[in-house]
Amino acid sequence: MHESSVALALIEVAGDVLREHGAARATALTVRIGAWSSVVPAALAAAFPAAAEGTPLAGARLTVVAVPGVGECPQHGPVTLEVARGLSCPLCGAPTPRLLEGDELELDELELA
Ligand SMILES: [Zn+2]
Structure with a gap:
């Protein structure tokens, strides 16, 4: 839901x-979804x-771009996070509470009809 x-x-x-x-209409849209946005790309594509039915986006092609999480390690700088490991550096395990990237949920491109 x-x-x-x-x-x-x-x-x-x-819209x-x-x-x-x-x-009046869009034929395609691209959406960026961060690994930490709590949105499952496949579930969004299914929903x-x-x-979109009955809206100007009915029948539009949806492309989901998955954005990996990037945190900042005090030792290693920006590191790509693995969701399974949570907010910690994959190299040394230090907590990386601040997300530099990966919590977005945004409309990136819209192809107008
Ligand atoms: Zn580190």
Whole structure:
């Protein structure tokens, strides 16, 4: 259910962009989803078509770009985090509480019809 509401929110954002450009429909959209955003890309892709029905995004092709988490280790600088290990450096295990990247959930591209 969470992914359905995410899909609806994305459709709303896309609808604003369409209105700004005076476009009636979009044929494709690209969404960036961080590994720490709590959104499962496959679940979002599954929820999207039904959520888009009856909107200007009906039938639009959804591309999900998965963004890996990047944290900052005091010793190693920016490191790519593994979700299974949580917020800690994969090299030395130091906590990396601050995410530099990987919590995004954003509309990246919209292809207007
Ligand atoms: Zn480290």
